[in-house]
Amino acid sequence: MFFERFYDTDLAQASYMLGCQKTGECLVIDPVRDIQQYLDKAAAEKLRVTHVTETHIHADYLSGSRELATQTGAKLLLSDEGNADWKYGFDGEKLHHGDTFMVGNLRVEVRHTPGHTPESISFLVTDTPRGDTPVMYFTGDFVFVGDIGRPDLLDEAAGGQDTRFEGAKQMFASLRDQFLTLPDGVQVWPAHGSGSACGKALGAVPSTTVGYERALAWWSDYVQSGDEQGFTDYLLSGQPDAPLYYGRMKMQNKAGPAVLGNVTVLPQLSVAELKGKLGQGTVLIDTRKKEVHQAAAPVGSVNLPVSNTFETWSGWLLRPEDADYVLLAENAEQAEKLRRRLWMVGLDNVVGFITDVEGLDTVAARPFEPAELPEHKGALILDVRKKTEYDEGHIPGAKQLHAGRLPWKLDELPKGQEIVVHCQGGARSAAAASFLRLKGFEVSEIAGGYEAWEKAQKDSRN
Known part of the structure; x- marks a missing residue:
């Protein structure tokens, strides 16, 4: 049996490849759209991608299942569970609870595990040459290490109305009737790790076991004792703000992501070509460090520095329907x-x-020191942190609006009034401020964010 975990640290997302060396077949679970990594690994292991599947209609990233199946000719296997509102809108072999399929000598059993989403399924894998006991359980967003999937995303990001309560009830039943009925030694491999917004307390280690979660997970005592109300109350409390681009991802994944196919080389533009595009509404994504951008911010740009959160910030602040995009990068690679x-x-x-800003119009956008905040009388103080951070402490009078919701909430912000943006330490607010500046708002930032402001307040009292 061959096994490989692929992990995107930005979105804290895991996908998996399972293969049978005897027959040369392999299965990929929850692939992303950049499928080259799977093709390369399969070729290196002398395997053929014969099956592609996913655990549910994802909300936090655009799925690569359709892309990978199209390019390899593999069987595309999709859940047909759940209600009519959440059925896949593109072709694939339909999966139901209790179905099994073989990938060489590997037996894969489908289990319907709703709660996070109505159509959610998990895959219980048995390496048949070694016996009939299942060895691995791919749980998607059902069970994480130390946590479980949140049932409120359809409400928070996809236009649902109180679906969280039914989702919590389904999650309770899935844990009781599906997860806790498995042997303790079964390995659990989830679709996300620490940092994902698909749960509130995900562990940092890549996998767990049924027995470990039975013994130590926060939810285990609630489920084993039958306390569904206590379980529901705890599960629904304190969930992080859901970025609203999750709704777009959810609908695109339901309808079927566009197949990229053979992609052409990205062209390097001249200054004249870029200026022409900016004049037509194209947006420049400035990937330099925030301090470099703030010193001379190109007009018509948004600052999304190269970092482990580049994808997340891009999802927060950019929408494909709003504009075309050009990258400011170090080089073509x-x-x-x-x-x-x-x-x-x-x-x-x-x-x-493009590779530099020479010849472009720029503006200075340096933040001001926290001690200067009183000079900005009449400004709206905009706190772009998570609500849980805001609740733990905030600048008096500040309005909280998570950075991931800004593109959908611009009509709640004043034009013609200064907006002072801040986050915890200055990174998120730099991206948010550049986006608001792009949209025509009068924006300034607090250097060092809430941490610096709080320290300045303490220093002033000493």
């Missing part, structure tokens, strides 16, 4: 890598790249 990361959040319309 970096531009291509970033372009592929943007595919993760459905931003396919990158039309070129």
Whole structure:
């Protein structure tokens, strides 16, 4: 049996490859759209991608299942469970609870495990040459290490109305009737790790076991004692703000992500070509460090620095329907890598790249020190942190609006009034401020964010 875990640290997302060396077949679970990594690994292991599947209609990234199946000719296997509102809108072999299929000598059993989403399924894998006991359980967003999938995303990001309560009830039943009936030694491999917004307390280690979660997970005592109300109350409390681009991802994954196919080389643009595109509404994604951008911010740009959160920030602030995009990158190689990361959040319309800002119109956008905040009388103080961070402490009078919700909430912000943006330490607010500046708002930032402001307040009292 061959096994490989692929992990995207930005979106804290895991996909998996399972193979049978005897027959040369392999299965990929929950692939992302940049499928080259799976093709390369399969070729290196002398395997053929014969089956592709996913655990549910994802909300936090654009799925690569359709892309990978199209390019390899593999069977595309999709859940047909759940209600009529959440059925896949594109062709694939339908899966139901109790179905089994073989990948060489590996037996894969489908289990319907609703709760996070109505159509959610998990895959219980048995390596048949070694016996009839299942060895691995691929749980998607059902069970994580130390946590379980949140049931409120359909409400928070996809237009649902109180679906969280039914989801919590389904999650309770799935844990009781599906997960806890398995042997303790079964390995659990989830679709996300620490940092994902698909749960509130995901563990950092890659996998767990049924027995470990039975003994130590926060939810286990509630489920084993039958306390469904206590379970529901705890599960629904304190969930992080859901970025609203999750709704777009959910609908695109339901309808079927566009197949990228053979992608052409990304062209390098001249200054004149870029200026022409900016004049037509194209947006420049400035991937330099925030301090460099703030010193001379190109007009018509948004600052999304190269980092472990590039995909997340891009999903937060950019929408494919709003504009075409050009990358400001160090070179062609970096531009291509970033372009592929943007595919993760459905931003396919990158039309070129540049490597410097010489010849472009720029403005200074340096933050001010916290002690200068009283000089900004009449400004709206906008806290772009998570609500849980805001509740733990905030600047008096500040309005909380998570950065991941800004593109959908612009009508709640005043034009013609200064907006002072801040986050915890200055990174998120730099991206948010550049986006608001792009949209025509009068924006300034607090250097060092809430941490610096709080320290300045303490220092002033000493």
